[in-house]
Amino acid sequence: MTVTITVNGADHALDVDPATPLLYVLRDDLELNGAKYGCGLGQCGACTVHIDGKPAFSCLTPVGAVAGRRIRTVEGLGSAEAPGLLQQAFETEQAAQCGYCIAGMLMRAQALLDRNPDPDEAQIRAHMQTNLCRCGTHMRILRAIRRAVAMRKGVQAAQEIRP
Amino acid sequence: MLHHLIRQAAQHGFGDGLSLTPLPAPSRRGFLKAIGAGAGALVVGAHLPMPALAAEAAPKIVGPADPRPHAFVIVAPDNTVTVLAKHLDKGQGIVTGLATIVAEEIDADWSQVRGAFAPADQKLYANHFFGVQGTGGSTAVANSWDELRMAGAAARAMLVAAASARWKVPAGEVTVSKGVVRHAASNRSATFGELAEEAAKLPVPQQVKLKEQKDYVLIGKPDLHRLDHISKTNGTAIFSMDIRRPGQVTAVLARSPRFGGTVKSVDDAAARKVPGVIEVISLPVGVAVIAKNTWAAMKGREALTVAWDDAKAETRGTDAMLADYRKTAEKPGSVAANKGDADKAIADAKAKGGHAVDGEFVFPYLAHAPMEPLNAVVALNPEGGCTIWAGSQFQTVEQMTAAHILGCKPEQVKIETQWAGGSFGRRATTNADYIAEAVMIAKAYPKAPVHLVWTREDDIKGGRYRPLFLHRITAAVDAKGALVGWKQRIVGQSFMAGTPFEAVMVKDGVDATMVEGASDMAYPVANLAVDAHTVASPVTTLWWRSVGHTHTAYAKEVMIDRLAKAAGKDPVAFRMEMLKDHPRLAGVLKLAAEKAGWGQPLAQGKGRGVAVHESFNTYVAHVADVTVDAKGQIKVDRIVVAVDCGEVVNPDIVKAQMEGGAGWGIGHALRGEITMTDGVVDQANFDSYLPLRMSDMPVVEVHIVPSHERPTGAGEPGVPTVAPAVANAVFSVTGQPLQTLPFSRGGIVS
Numbered sequence: 001m002t003v004t005i006t007v008n009g010a011d012h013a014l015d016v017d018p019a020t021p022l023l024y025v026l027r028d029d030l031e032l033n034g035a036k037y038g039c040g041l042g043q044c045g046a047c048t049v050h051i052d053g054k055p056a057f058s059c060l061t062p063v064g065a066v067a068g069r070r071i072r073t074v075e076g077l078g079s080a081e082a083p084g085l086l087q088q089a090f091e092t093e094q095a096a097q098c099g100y101c102i103a104g105m106l107m108r109a110q111a112l113l114d115r116n117p118d119p120d121e122a123q124i125r126a127h128m129q130t131n132l133c134r135c136g137t138h139m140r141i142l143r144a145i146r147r148a149v150a151m152r153k154g155v156q157a158a159q160e161i162r163p
Numbered sequence: 164m165l166h167h168l169i170r171q172a173a174q175h176g177f178g179d180g181l182s183l184t185p186l187p188a189p190s191r192r193g194f195l196k197a198i199g200a201g202a203g204a205l206v207v208g209a210h211l212p213m214p215a216l217a218a219e220a221a222p223k224i225v226g227p228a229d230p231r232p233h234a235f236v237i238v239a240p241d242n243t244v245t246v247l248a249k250h251l252d253k254g255q256g257i258v259t260g261l262a263t264i265v266a267e268e269i270d271a272d273w274s275q276v277r278g279a280f281a282p283a284d285q286k287l288y289a290n291h292f293f294g295v296q297g298t299g300g301s302t303a304v305a306n307s308w309d310e311l312r313m314a315g316a317a318a319r320a321m322l323v324a325a326a327s328a329r330w331k332v333p334a335g336e337v338t339v340s341k342g343v344v345r346h347a348a349s350n351r352s353a354t355f356g357e358l359a360e361e362a363a364k365l366p367v368p369q370q371v372k373l374k375e376q377k378d379y380v381l382i383g384k385p386d387l388h389r390l391d392h393i394s395k396t397n398g399t400a401i402f403s404m405d406i407r408r409p410g411q412v413t414a415v416l417a418r419s420p421r422f423g424g425t426v427k428s429v430d431d432a433a434a435r436k437v438p439g440v441i442e443v444i445s446l447p448v449g450v451a452v453i454a455k456n457t458w459a460a461m462k463g464r465e466a467l468t469v470a471w472d473d474a475k476a477e478t479r480g481t482d483a484m485l486a487d488y489r490k491t492a493e494k495p496g497s498v499a500a501n502k503g504d505a506d507k508a509i510a511d512a513k514a515k516g517g518h519a520v521d522g523e524f525v526f527p528y529l530a531h532a533p534m535e536p537l538n539a540v541v542a543l544n545p546e547g548g549c550t551i552w553a554g555s556q557f558q559t560v561e562q563m564t565a566a567h568i569l570g571c572k573p574e575q576v577k578i579e580t581q582w583a584g585g586s587f588g589r590r591a592t593t594n595a596d597y598i599a600e601a602v603m604i605a606k607a608y609p610k611a612p613v614h615l616v617w618t619r620e621d622d623i624k625g626g627r628y629r630p631l632f633l634h635r636i637t638a639a640v641d642a643k644g645a646l647v648g649w650k651q652r653i654v655g656q657s658f659m660a661g662t663p664f665e666a667v668m669v670k671d672g673v674d675a676t677m678v679e680g681a682s683d684m685a686y687p688v689a690n691l692a693v694d695a696h697t698v699a700s701p702v703t704t705l706w707w708r709s710v711g712h713t714h715t716a717y718a719k720e721v722m723i724d725r726l727a728k729a730a731g732k733d734p735v736a737f738r739m740e741m742l743k744d745h746p747r748l749a750g751v752l753k754l755a756a757e758k759a760g761w762g763q764p765l766a767q768g769k770g771r772g773v774a775v776h777e778s779f780n781t782y783v784a785h786v787a788d789v790t791v792d793a794k795g796q797i798k799v800d801r802i803v804v805a806v807d808c809g810e811v812v813n814p815d816i817v818k819a820q821m822e823g824g825a826g827w828g829i830g831h832a833l834r835g836e837i838t839m840t841d842g843v844v845d846q847a848n849f850d851s852y853l854p855l856r857m858s859d860m861p862v863v864e865v866h867i868v869p870s871h872e873r874p875t876g877a878g879e880p881g882v883p884t885v886a887p888a889v890a891n892a893v894f895s896v897t898g899q900p901l902q903t904l905p906f907s908r909g910g911i912v913s
Contacts, residue, residue, distance in 0.1 A: 097819060
């Protein structure tokens with residue numbers, strides 16, 4: 001059957017089994033590689049995307065359930081030419097090793113910052129608990145999120161003083 | 164030890180028909196085509212004879228012994244400098260590391276430097292420690308250091324020669340800095356790109372001068388950014404999981420739930436009815452379900468009914484296996500080290516006012532579980548052979564294995580190495596396991612490119628584990644508190660047994676990877692007896708980040724703290740006394756202790772522990788700070804690590820490897836274990852094989868010893884001492900040594 005989903009602002013009509021997890025549709029049908037398969041069980045967070053602004057495990061979300069809802073993937077955060085603030089912060093902190101978990105980390109963290117622009121360390125750690133990194137970049141990831149918070153404040157400060 | 168033996172194995176061939184036939188040297192043109200370099204590119208490599216690598220100090224001037232134009236660096240007319248990495252980058256940052264070495268010698272600007280994976284080619288790209296092209300044992304920088312410095316220096320000399328010819332000025336007056344070639348007197352300059360075509364026509368110099376350490380611009384720079392980070396933060400970095408060839412199908416494989424089981428019968432009627440399933444094929448390695456996409460392949464496999472023949476399978480559980488290990492440990496094993504008379508020394512110590520300490524250590528099976536589950540894409544080529552896209556770690560072993568399966572020549576197998584989502588040893592196997600599976604499926608289903616995907620469950624249940632190990636140790640200090648005797652017995656599986664490596668990796672019944680770090684311990688024990696029992700099981704095992712040191716360093720360092728306590732000595736002081744002849748080990752121990760504030764009083768419930776060890780020619784000490792709460796639950800608060808890995812190419816990457824090593828060591832020590840019931844693995848995914856999470860990760864402070872010794876490695880050596888440092892910190896609070904891993908078994912970790 002045909003399911004229409006909206007990903008990063010673009011509509012896609014797909015002939016797909018509605019029970020198929022969104023992750024495989026994003027990857028196999030739309031060739032959006034950012035969201036990754038890591039466990040298929042909502043245990044690692046590598047597949048994290050936003051659905052209507054909230055973080056979700058795309059490996060557990062049937063595509064039929066997200067028709068007409070806003071889906072955002074890491075590709076929607078920014079590009080090499082115009083990286084998002086959080087992406088810049090991750091790059092500045094060199095917060096990736098193998099990098100396979102990073103898209104999920106970014107999406108998970110972005111959802112927090114969208115909801116709470118100034119989270120403390122404990123809030124960040126608790127929020128990021130769902131996402132696994134096997135390389136041990138945890139401290140850099142936490143630092144990158146804090147850096148993004150500071151950068152956003154800096155941007156806001158700069159905007160506020162602009163005439 | 165490991166490197167030496169792997170090299171021997173390579174020289175002796177792999178058996179199984181996978182002999183290491185040297186490939187003919189490719190022509191320059193053919194090679195340029197193979198690596199996709201366009202016309203007008205300057206391509207330089209260097210071939211280094213093995214003896215030079217054994218030299219203690221890096222030579223200042225080296226003449227490339229073999230001037231064949233094989234490539235490590237491509238200077239293109241578009242002014243990019245692309246460094247070809249013969250090693251796999253699985254997160255350890257080696258593409259950046261290798262590029263830094265070349266960029267330093269060629270004097271490139273970092274912004275013009277690119278990295279790319281070299282093709283599989285034994286002759287050009289063998290790891291000098293292994294004899295085959297492969298990554299492991301923290302050897303990548305160590306074995307590339309000389310050849311890449313020479314390649315960079317040769318390319319620089321050719322650019323200088325081209326500028327000298329163009330401007331008709333003496334080459335000695337031409338300088339290079341940040342990718343710009345200059346002649347100051349005539350105020351002329353040119354970019355690398357502008358000179359690339361002319362430089363490419365010049366002969367490769369016979370002699371090159373390498374930079375003095377004091378002139379380094381990029382090597383040792385603390386804030387050089389990695390080449391892979393922009394793509395890894397915007398979703399454009401390509402892993403083999405992301406490869407999609409035209410018409411590609413996805414395969415999953417049903418494997419025996421018990422190790423050593425084989426397919427008895429298959430009912431695939433229901434699987435074939437699953438929408439999207441294309442084909443079901445029985446193979447010696449299992450039953451392959453081929454489908455038009457991942458989801459259909461997974462659903463198809465769920466619908467399969469397979470009966471397995473367990474006649475040769477492991478049917479014991481891990482508790483029964485451990486009980487068998489304990490029985491085995493009652494008898495003497497094969498001798499790995501024997502100095503003096505350990506029994507007598509221990510008895511004498513006890514009789515004369517000293518103390519003996521006994522310890523039994525249990526280390527569980529552990530899965531590597533890299534974030535990217537194993538997968539590979541294989542496309543058969545119409546003219547024979549195939550192309551493989553994978554996070555290929557033993558490229559030429561995989562090339563030869565694929566050729567063996569397909570009945571073609573190794574050079575007909577092209578390997579497109581991709582960024583790998585972790586490995587920790589898992590991707591480096593002596594029989595190319597998952598890639599061999601993918602090639603077998605592609606051979607059986609030649610109609611389309613095949614992407615074999617392991618699910619996480621396949622990965623956790625799929626074996627190739629760090630082996631289950633039992634250690635029994637008795638050691639003694641004399642009345643003065645000096646370590647006088649050490650007796651150690653190690654029981655476990657050899658992952659070299661039954662592989663083509665066995666003949667050379669196992670000497671006198673002892674697999675060197677089982678006893679490394681124990682039989683050759685740095686502490687000067689006059690009476691040392693280490694023996695080992697190699698037990699057999701169909702459960703497949705493999706090296707796992709830091710190999711034998713994962714268990715030998717742990718047992719040794721926990722015992723040392725118990726002996727220090729018995730001797731009434733401070734753990735750091737006790738070690739320092741014994742490391743007088745090991746200045747680099749003593750150096751990291753001193754540094755870590757100082758930085759951690761060793762000796763300062765701690766609050767109630769807080770503990771501090773230390774461990775020090777050499778592995779892979781790198782010296783590491785850890786100091787761990789822990790909290791033990793009122794309920795006896797532990798939390799790791801801080802890790803201080805000191806590392807001496809010789810000349811450091813990229814300090815931030817070494818730092819990252821130490822941070823990662825700490826996370827790896829702590830995560831598995833806390834809760835990591837693979838257990839089996841009646842031969843079936845109890846864990847399946849990250850809900851049962853419990854990984855380190857954000858809440859577990861302590862602050863990690865890394866201190867690097869400044870050094871101009873030859874560079875060694877950083878990927879593995881950051882692991883062995885972190886868990887025993889944590890255990891010793893807990894011991895300092897509770898007085899209870901932690902000798903059974905993981906710690907969760909003792910109820911001290913939630």
